[in-house]
Amino acid sequence: MTIDRRMFLKAATGAAGLPLLGSVGSARAAVASRVVVVGGGFAGATAAKYVALWGGPGVSVTLVEPNASHVSCILSNLVLNDRVKYAALNFSHARLNQRYGIELVRDRAVAADPVAGKLDLAGGGSVDFDRLIVAPGIGFDPVPGLETPELQAMVPHAWVAGDQTLTLRSQLLNMRNGGTVIMTIPKAPYRCPPGPYERACVIADYLKRKKPKSKIIVLDANPGIQAEVATFLNAFNITYSGRLTYVPNAEVVRVSFEGARRLAWVRDGAGEVSYGCDVLNHIPRNTAAPVIHQLGLANVAGRWAGVNPLSFESTVASGIHVIGDAQGTGLPKAGHIANSEAKVCADAVVRLLNGWPIDEPARMDSVVVNSACFSPITYDTASWLNAVFAYDPATGLMKRVEPSFGEAGTPSKKNFEQMFKWANRLFDDTFA
């Protein structure tokens, strides 16, 4: 790929059209710099947009993503109880091109050479980069008993929004009244700490209203609820009492079938016990998406990409940055904070391309990310969770600012309304 004049002008026009975001320090790099972003989710789309805005006409941005649009995980649990239409969660990348001049390459990354600055694509081509930002999201550990794509489709995780969201929706819809649903929660860290508990509530709400004789069993590989403990304990024990059974320390080790029934097997001492159900929503243990492993970047517990929080640059490959759920700083993995990390990364990338430092005291004090999210608890109430994380120069790590950490006092209808304000703004900041 080469930077041609057309593309340069497109990038310039895109940035000039937005004086607000681009007004401070539009970079004046001596030569055009090339930034390539892999992955068009909350992390990747935000990074592409903000590098284009802040980098100015001296920086070209290319987004490598096999899909023309992104299906948001945020709000996708609400497809399961008919509170949000699936189609509304589909966000085109076209605006990133139209408004910011970001070049869209519909392909999949397969290999990267940080020294040569070359990214190889599944389609056989390649793109050149000065800095590469990888934001591919999560992958899953294989599940014994679910080796083939056909079997995997019968037991959807729906933990990456898309076809599996619709499959799970349709399985719930077609289940008999009186049927049992099992959902499983993987060992932490996984994508979206409150997400599985939120989903359990949403499915319980659906069963309560539409299949009142049905029940849901939640098998949690963790010793307890991982987020918003007070809120979800109350929901499980009171709101959905008699309908929802929560089992901690229950890691599913394999899945089998008995006619139409699905069996989730959990370790029990030296043996195993099975839980049978009509619909099984098994979320396998999470790891960084395959491309992180292919690029050799998964140096944290063999699962996640270690990065310097000041830049999100890989600790094993200079010039390659990893943001979003695939990175291994210990920050929670979720869409809102992925958008937030992307801004720190974009800022660092622009500074590095210009040869400016990223570790001046004032800059280090500006490396702050936030995690705010709303979780539906019933048909029309929601809770929220908040945390701010700041860079700690003493340890070189991101540290939670404790006074900022907390959950909603009680789920409310007001929170349910605010959940849509929150999500719609995040969608706009990321994709528009």
Add this chain to the structure above:
Amino acid sequence: MASKKYGSIARALARCGLGATVLVAGAVLAATEDDRLLASQCLGCHAADTTGKGGFERLSGESAAEIAEEMSEMRSKAVGGNIMHLQARGYSDAQIQSIARWFALNAGVAPTNAAATTTVSGVAVAGTADKKESSDDDRPKPSRKTLTAKQRAKLKLLAGHR
């Protein structure tokens, strides 16, 4: 440290170009990249200019002092009922000043291209429960006409965070 800081400010000014600068009491103040980075973290929940859509109240048309005062006030309020009261506690006084400076200098700029008026279509709730007003907000809403500009701005800032 002092010279490094001076260099940083000088570099920021040099980079500003046609960007935001304001002359106050003979000194040129500018929002730096550091301010911009911190302020960008607000944009996940708040639109800042007429190009952004959705979210809680728009952060535009306020002075730095007003924004800083409001954020500082939020830090002292009870938690549990309002996510912003917790969010505000995540930032130091210096960081709040930095954020306030950026919004005061940069927010409220009108869009200059047609594309800026189209944004993503908002996701609406399906079903019927959303049609009735929420019952937990019974606070009286004063008429805008009787308020000063500053009061209106303040009301606007608080509106999304009850």
